Amino acid sequence: METNPQRLTLPRPDDWHLHLRDGAILEAVAGHSAATFARAIIMPNLQPPVTTTALAAEYRERIRAALPAGSDFQPLMTLYLTDNTEPAEIDRAVDSGLVFAVKLYPAGATTHSDAGVTDLATLTPTLERMAERGLPLLIHGEVTDPAVDIFDREAVFIERVLTPLRTRVPALRIVLEHITTRQAAEWVRDADDGVAATITPQHLLHNRNDLLVGGIRPHRYCLPILKREEHRQAVVAAATSGSPKFFAGTDSAPHPRGAKESACGCAGIYSAPQALPLYAEAFEAAGALERLGDFVGGFGADFYRLPRNRETVELVREPWTAPTAYPAGEETIVPLRAGETLAWRVAGMSD
Numbered sequence: 409m410e411t412n413p414q415r416l417t418l419p420r421p422d423d424w425h426l427h428l429r430d431g432a433i434l435e436a437v438a439g440h441s442a443a444t445f446a447r448a449i450i451m452p453n454l455q456p457p458v459t460t461t462a463l464a465a466e467y468r469e470r471i472r473a474a475l476p477a478g479s480d481f482q483p484l485m486t487l488y489l490t491d492n493t494e495p496a497e498i499d500r501a502v503d504s505g506l507v508f509a510v511k512l513y514p515a516g517a518t519t520h521s522d523a524g525v526t527d528l529a530t531l532t533p534t535l536e537r538m539a540e541r542g543l544p545l546l547i548h549g550e551v552t553d554p555a556v557d558i559f560d561r562e563a564v565f566i567e568r569v570l571t572p573l574r575t576r577v578p579a580l581r582i583v584l585e586h587i588t589t590r591q592a593a594e595w596v597r598d599a600d601d602g603v604a605a606t607i608t609p610q611h612l613l614h615n616r617n618d619l620l621v622g623g624i625r626p627h628r629y630c631l632p633i634l635k636r637e638e639h640r641q642a643v644v645a646a647a648t649s650g651s652p653k654f655f656a657g658t659d660s661a662p663h664p665r666g667a668k669e670s671a672c673g674c675a676g677i678y679s680a681p682q683a684l685p686l687y688a689e690a691f692e693a694a695g696a697l698e699r700l701g702d703f704v705g706g707f708g709a710d711f712y713r714l715p716r717n718r719e720t721v722e723l724v725r726e727p728w729t730a731p732t733a734y735p736a737g738e739e740t741i742v743p744l745r746a747g748e749t750l751a752w753r754v755a756g757m758s759d
């Protein structure tokens with residue numbers, strides 16, 4: 409590939425970690441993801457959470473109803489693991505053909521995780537059924553122990569929870585979601601093929617100085633929180649390594665502006681409309697644009713044992729300014745890089 413291409417043709421991307429919410433926010437954001445991505449793994453942290461196949465099927469219909477007319481976007485549904493998820497629910501999930509994974513939120517770890525798991529060890533029969541049926545467990549990998557510093561919570565989770573889980577149920581397929589540290593990148597790299605990780609645009613492009621220096625920036629606050637530069641570099645190295653274990657999952661997580669710009673602002677960054685240009689920016693900065701296609705539109709499908717997309721998407725080097733906010737019912741949603749200039753623009757889809 410030329411060193412400074414003006415145009416990139418990529419496989420149409422998929423988003424392997426996406427929050428679409430419900431109601432007015434769903435109406436506002438569904439089209440943004442569908443404009444770029446062919447498929448997305450839909451996170452189940454609604455209130456109340458999507459804990460059963462029946463609830464996932466209903467939520468899928470609400471998503472489809474919110475898509476622009478004629479959209480072929482495919483929502484790949486997930487179940488929210490609770491202390492009460494039975495092996496029979498795993499069978500219903502797989503047999504439905506609509507559910508592609510189960511999500512583990514340690515109780516209290518992140519936005520809308522109150523119903524999350526309090527003791528993973530008691531769920532071994534359910535996890536064994538997932539292993540038998542090939543249904544991946546997607547993990548928000550942070551401990552919630554108040555004694556652990558927020559910047560260390562991912563690394564400590566690997567030691568305390570992930571490594572023992574691997575030993576207990578070695579055949580369980582795992583995606584460590586939105587990795588942010590050198591420890592996570594190395595753990596995934598060194599594991600067998602049943603383990604993979606998603607990576608967000610913000611964890612490729614930003615470190616914790618970008619969150620805190622010169623004033624606190626609530627629209628760059630997400631969990632796991634941005635880390636120091638050394639960790640950002642390790643995450644970039646993993647994403648651009650060409651290893652099929654690392655693929656795109658935006659973790660695009662819209663919240664109303666008022667809920668972010670608040671004395672207790674909530675975690676989650678809205679990136680769906682900018683995500684592909686931002687991934688391109690990160691890969692270009694690493695001199696790895698030739699590896700972008702597999703990262704956004706190849707390795708994830710392979711891990712989920714789904715066909716790769718046949719369509720392509722064109723990115724052009726044509727600077728544009730990201731909107732300062734998007735309307736959502738009575739509210740607005742501020743995206744990552746709001747009002748800033750992005751180098752790459754999505755120019756269109758083709759077959």
Ligand SMILES: NC(=O)N[C@@H](CC(=O)O)C(=O)O
Pocket residue numbers: 427453518519520548629630631632659661662675676677
């Ligand atoms: N990433 C976030 O900071 N927030 C996500 C939840 C999550 O993915 O942890 C959300 O639902 O808002």
Ligand SMILES: [Zn+2]
Pocket residue numbers: 518548585586631632
């Ligand atoms: Zn998470």
Ligand SMILES: [Zn+2]
Pocket residue numbers: 425427451659661
């Ligand atoms: Zn998320």
